[in-house]
Amino acid sequence: MKLTSLLNIDYPIIQGGMAHISRADLAGAVSQAGGLGVLASGGLSLEEIRENIRRIKEITQKPFAVNVVLLHPQIRDLAQLVIDEGVEYITCGGGNPLPYFDSWIKAGIKVLPLIGNVKMAKKVQAAGALACIFEGAEAGGHIGSLNTMAELPAICDAVDIPVISAGGIYTGRQILAAEILGAQGVQVGSKFLLAEECPVHINYKNYLINALDSDTVVTGASFGHPVRVVKNRLTDQLQKLEAEGASQEEFNAMARGAGGLACDQGDTEWGSVMAGQGLAYLEKIQPAREIIQDLMNQYKEAKASLLK
Numbered sequence: 035m036k037l038t039s040l041l042n043i044d045y046p047i048i049q050g051g052m053a054h055i056s057r058a059d060l061a062g063a064v065s066q067a068g069g070l071g072v073l074a075s076g077g078l079s080l081e082e083i084r085e086n087i088r089r090i091k092e093i094t095q096k097p098f099a100v101n102v103v104l105l106h107p108q109i110r111d112l113a114q115l116v117i118d119e120g121v122e123y124i125t126c127g128g129g130n131p132l133p134y135f136d137s138w139i140k141a142g143i144k145v146l147p148l149i150g151n152v153k154m155a156k157k158v159q160a161a162g163a164l165a166c167i168f169e170g171a172e173a174g175g176h177i178g179s180l181n182t183m184a185e186l187p188a189i190c191d192a193v194d195i196p197v198i199s200a201g202g203i204y205t206g207r208q209i210l211a212a213e214i215l216g217a218q219g220v221q222v223g224s225k226f227l228l229a230e231e232c233p234v235h236i237n238y239k240n241y242l243i244n245a246l247d248s249d250t251v252v253t254g255a256s257f258g259h260p261v262r263v264v265k266n267r268l269t270d271q272l273q274k275l276e277a278e279g280a281s282q283e284e285f286n287a288m289a290r291g292a293g294g295l296a297c298d299q300g301d302t303e304w305g306s307v308m309a310g311q312g313l314a315y316l317e318k319i320q321p322a323r324e325i326i327q328d329l330m331n332q333y334k335e336a337k338a339s340l341l342k
């Protein structure tokens with residue numbers, strides 16, 4: 035069955051959950067425009083998550099998902115909250131979702147976990163996932179080690195459930211490429227950072243627009259937590275600490291609070307400006323609806339040109 039029918043959406047575009055960022059306004063706008071909007075749970079209290087779920091339901095009648103971050107400090111209560119609030123779809127990241135699968139599936143929730151390799155893809159399929167999301171290391175934020183071109187086809191060959199390709203999707207041509215590699219849909223994060231409905235500070239958005247294609251770096255890999263972010267004074271210092279063999283405590287002390295500094299206060303020098311490798315295509319601020327329409331129009335044009 036096609037992913038769009040499975041999720042009851044118009045376009046095979048999922049907006050990636052983004053901690054501190056993808057709250058009700060963005061998720062609701064994406065769903066209303068025919069994609070699958072995703073409310074992030076990262077950085078929100080249980081009460082804030084509940085309020086945001088209710089607010090999305092006011093914005094749209096269409097399907098949406100909650101991104102359950104397995105590292106959430108109140109993960110057990112969060113796992114129950116999504117059941118109590120009647121959430122229909124869950125994406126998950128930042129840990130192992132398998133311990134919660136049974137209760138979610140019993141409650142009728144459809145689970146779309148993030149997976150990083152074939153072994154995990156097979157495990158979530160066996161546990162009853164509706165689909166799985168493979169995120170290539172081109173993506174913004176916390177990343178795995180494998181890249182889309184090499185790994186996506188292997189994941190698609192290994193499982194029967196639909197595979198969604200995340201990381202590096204900024205144009206319709208890339209959606210078509212993901213389809214050719216075997217994916218049934220895409221998850222888009224960084225592109226939605228430039229949505230009008232996205233609450234990140236205007237300085238963050240302008241920093242992305244002005245960045246060069248080669249401006250992302252990965253920090254934290256030496257501690258096993260690689261994060262793709264746009265380079266600035268903070269990343270220079272973090273990379274210096276890593277090169278000098280600093281302890282994780284020293285590294286964390288410098289990185290602490292940097293997300294809020296960039297997103298809320300607009301400090302693009304010392305804040306963490308997370309984004310993926312498609313900076314060349316982060317050109318302007320647009321309504322979420324227009325981002326989705328542009329992506330789908332480009333996709334259709336690219337498909338038609340292949341058949342010429």
Ligand SMILES: Cc1cc2nc3c(=O)[nH]c(=O)nc-3n(C[C@H](O)[C@H](O)[C@H](O)COP(=O)(O)O)c2cc1C
Binds near residue numbers: 050127128202224225
């Ligand atoms: C600023 C930012 C924050 C993110 N936060 C989360 C998160 O809280 N949970 C999650 O599962 N993925 C998170 N991601 C990953 C996205 O959901 C998505 O998979 C990724 O952005 C796709 O790659 P792209 O940035 O190239 O589009 C984040 C990505 C970005 C850019």
